[in-house]
Amino acid sequence: MAQRDNPARRGRLSRPRVLAAAVALVDREGLAALTMRRLAADLGVEPMALYRYTASKEALLDGLVEAFFAEVNERLRTSAEQARADSGAAPVEPPWRAELRRIARAFACVVHAHPEILPVVATRPLAVPVARRPQPWLQLTEHMLSVLGRAGFDDPTVLTIYRTFAAWTLGCLLVDKRQVVDDSEEPDLMLRLGLHRLPAADYPRLRALVPRFSEYDDERELMAGLDSLLSRLPEAPLDAFYGGGAP
Amino acid sequence: MAQRDNPARRGRLSRPRVLAAAVALVDREGLAALTMRRLAADLGVEPMALYRYTASKEALLDGLVEAFFAEVNERLRTSAEQARADSGAAPVEPPWRAELRRIARAFACVVHAHPEILPVVATRPLAVPVARRPQPWLQLTEHMLSVLGRAGFDDPTVLTIYRTFAAWTLGCLLVDKRQVVDDSEEPDLMLRLGLHRLPAADYPRLRALVPRFSEYDDERELMAGLDSLLSRLPEAPLDAFYGGGAP
DNA sequence: CAATGGGGTTTACGACGTCTACTGCGTATG
């Protein structure tokens, strides 16, 4: 019946279109709203039609991760020339460090654009083995490994840097996005944070510090932490060219 | 009918019992197996009986987090006297650093005991506001904040250290537990990792490095990273007593 | 013009979370 309503029913769907709709739905109404039926409705299609483009709902979640990293890669590409323009001004740090910083920033940026996807990005790799990760993830990882390799690090060190980077970036964003506000309608700060629920005798420091959570500068701390983590490492042979590391 | 079979049907359940059964079920068969019906069956009870002890399935997930941190706290308590015994031997580092290290170790330990719960612990705080977090989480956080406060740090610094610690610890464990093996039945290493799926031309470094993932020493890197993150911070006034920080 | 097959539909099934109504035991009360 629906096929009569819409004469151009052929080729309405495609994997990119499905993934884009999924991301949009999750952005708009949260992860819990992502349902095969709901997503199909958004696309003006019967639920089973989606199964031509995704093997299962689990695979659809992996599709979210795919879309996420595709966007990270995209952002990296578009910010590449700008980075090249800046490179003449401050060549004090080795390019591999600048590149890691750039990637961390792009990652953070995409997380802020799609905060609801973060839990999926954080936890899906726990279930899907490396070789089955979505292509954009593989590309980004390959890129990082090759940048570090070209900087002259040996294999174990490359691995350490990569994992350190991934852990810190992911952990930071996860902690940044933790819910602190309780009742967002409430005008009074203490009540908005729900602190009246915390017995003052048991949690004095918590009550004192939670209101200051908003003062925290996420991106600054992300970068600062990255710096201290990387400064522990043995210098790459080629770093000497650039003044021997961060200022 | 079931009440005739079991004469002592009263008081079979309790919140701790329900949570323990949930943890056991998740440990045994994974998160996806955690179903109200299945959990009820494990407890020899009708599904709706669970709702006396948990408001919803979402609340049950928060219950998993509660059980998780209760176990962390428990492990901290039992390892306390051992730490006190060691303290005479190597008093070179300030107690707040030793305490953070101890907490990280306990956390990692519980994650290894219940790896399937990690995704819940990592992502639930994204949905539940601070003041509504389970009591064991509140206790642990209060403990950390108070230890840091007693060390002489001012409030913003306490917050920075706390968040840095949380981000790094969580990120590390998340990255450590990522699935790398594809087909665990396969004897050949390359095939077991599923690397034949990766086009050699596109992902040379990935193919070269993935086999070395197993060489990584998780706990060592966790502690090492923690050290470099904390060494960036301004020293606490009281650190002078202990030789001015880490060796 | 008949055969092919890809893209989307229809229908159906079982499992899930949870609402409402209930039932029977243990206890406290008169």
Place this chain on the structure above:
DNA sequence: CATACGCAGTAGACGTCGTAAACCCCATTG
């Protein structure tokens, strides 16, 4: 000693979910 109460668990039903199987229709191709 009888009775009313309320807590803990049961019974059954409802709506929604993911998805398997069979189908149908249209565009292409020989």
